Amino acid sequence: MLSRQTLRDEPERVREALEKKGIEDVDFDEVLDIYEEWRELKGEGDTLRHERNEVSRTIGELKQEGKEAAAQEAIERSSELKARIQAVEKRADELEAQLEEVMMRLPMVPAEEVPVGADESENVERRREGFDDLRALPDEVTPHYDLGEELDILDFERGAKVSGAGYYFAKGEGARLEHALIQFFLEVHREQGYRDVFPPLPVSSKSMEGTGQFPKFTEDAYRVEGEHDEPYDDDDLWLLPTAEVPVTNMHRDDILLDDDLPLKYQAYSPNFRQEAGEHGTETRGIVRVHQFNKVELVNFVRPEESYDRFERLVAEAEEVLKRLELPYRILEMCTGDLGFTQAKKYDIEVWAPGDEMEEGPELGGRWLEVSSVSNFEEFQARRAGIQYRPERHESAEYLHTLNGSGVAIPRVVVAILEYYQNEDGTVDVPGALQPYMGGQEVIEGHEPVGESALGAGERE
Structure with missing residues (x-):
């Protein structure tokens, strides 16, 4: 606060x-x-x-x-x-x-250099990467939701049958691709000096308040424990919307030492959000789903170093896209599209060429946000009581927190299926990912199972 x-x-x-x-x-x-x-x-x-x-x-x-x-x-x-x-x-x-x-209801004040704008249409594109040497694409790129079903590596019908709309099964090579991306991302960030954390999935209301999800965004969260039609209590439990919540709150009410900083954690987790899947055309496929995998990067830093660390965090998050050779861009959020908690935020958006969007890129396809890199300054630290002591004899001060996705996995799957697909409907595995796929170079898909996969004549 x-x-x-x-x-x-x-x-x-x-x-x-x-x-x-x-x-x-x-x-x-x-x-x-x-x-x-x-x-x-x-x-x-x-x-x-x-x-x-x-x-x-x-x-x-x-x-x-x-x-x-x-x-x-x-x-x-x-x-x-x-x-x-x-x-x-x-x-x-x-x-x-x-x-x-x-x-608790007052937002973080935007940093002075944040561009002023009313909404996302006034965000500022800072740069693009990976567009100088694009790979040859099929004449017509098949959207991931059609290709995933054709290859039988994504199953939306059975996901809806088991859990409802907004859920899916990744199967066979599709599941293997998600597992490989998780391990690849974690390994890249270990190289960057991140310490692994595997957090609990339920988080308390107090933890959600600490990072700023509550009290403003209670309707987006999945309540696990507590009266569902009543205002929340401190001891209610919720499924985490992002690993930012438990990892930041690891140090709630702690006083860290100057020698501890900067402190860099990474955490893989499944994430749960009710708001996902409510945005028109994006309800198709896995762009917006209620459960998704993500690797989150959380930093605790000295106040005077936070904006230098912010730029480094952007570079650390985008490194995985560089190694996967996926084209992407960096957007700076204007004031009207800046979140409640952020002083400054960049979005990293990967290019997915398979689905023509009304307001998509000029080269076709669409941009998919795979990471938001944010500097909260001392906003979260005040809410969660996270301090550090510059010198052992000095008074404790509030530190700065930052985070960024490293990165959201389903949308990277979308980009890989669409950008790396071939004319015959197979998908090349990016070179950097092949060691995590057991050396597999091409995703060829599977034969579907069950009577529902048979034609009418075969069923008779």
Whole structure:
């Protein structure tokens, strides 16, 4: 969350952040009113306690001097002060709780260099990679959802039968491809100095608050434990939407040492999101599904190093696409498309040539976001109480957190099936991935099984 000093010293900057990020469910004037009353009461409480201490000190002196009447007046004044202090503290505590709640709904202020824009149409393309030497593609590239079914490596019908819309089976070489990508990504990031973490999949409400998913995005999460039609409690459990949540909260309420930083974790996990699969044409295939695999990169860094580390994190995330020789681009999010928690964010979008989109690239196909690399500055650290001590004798300070997907796997599968497909309907395995596929060079698919795979004549 934002610091109260920011609220005090830069209220208009916070108001501007609300406008730029399009957040309309916060009455900022009410927030300021609560904050100002709380500040005034805290100041009044300090003044009253100081006066009561002075009065209490004089009572003994007055009694020693035999000034009983004056001492009695001082006792009565001390009682009055005590009653007023109790009333002030009670009201201040009420306001403290209100302030804590509304502060959780204030977004991170965008970094000054973030481009101003209303929505995703005003994001800024920073660069493209891998387009200078594109491989020869079939005259008509088959979309991954058709090709996956033809090769019998993706099964949407059985996924829906087992779990409902938005789920799929990866089968045979399709499953092998996902497993290979997971291992490949993890190995690349180990080379970059990342420490492996395999996190628990259920996470608490408190953890979701720590990284900023709650209270704003409760409707997108899968609740595991707790009353499903009631507001959440701290001890409710949810399926993780991203490994960012458990990995960041590993150090909730911790004080790290300067020597620990930068701290770099990577975590593979399945991820669960209710919002996926609700975006028109993207409900076909595996571009938007409710469960998907991802490798997440999480960094804990010193504040003065966070923007240098941010650029390095972008390079670390995109390295897997470079090695797979998949064309992609880097987008900088404008203020209107910047998330609730981020100060700055880049998206990495891979090119998938198989599906013509109305607003797709000029060379056909479409862009698929496979990674969002974000700098949260101290926003998450404040919410989760994550600090570090620059020197052992110095006070603890809030550090900065960053993360990025390294990367989302289903959309990379889409890009591989569409970009590496051949005229005969087979798919070449990228060279960098072949060692993780047991040396396999081509995905040829499988014969389907069961009576449903037979033609009408064969079934008779």
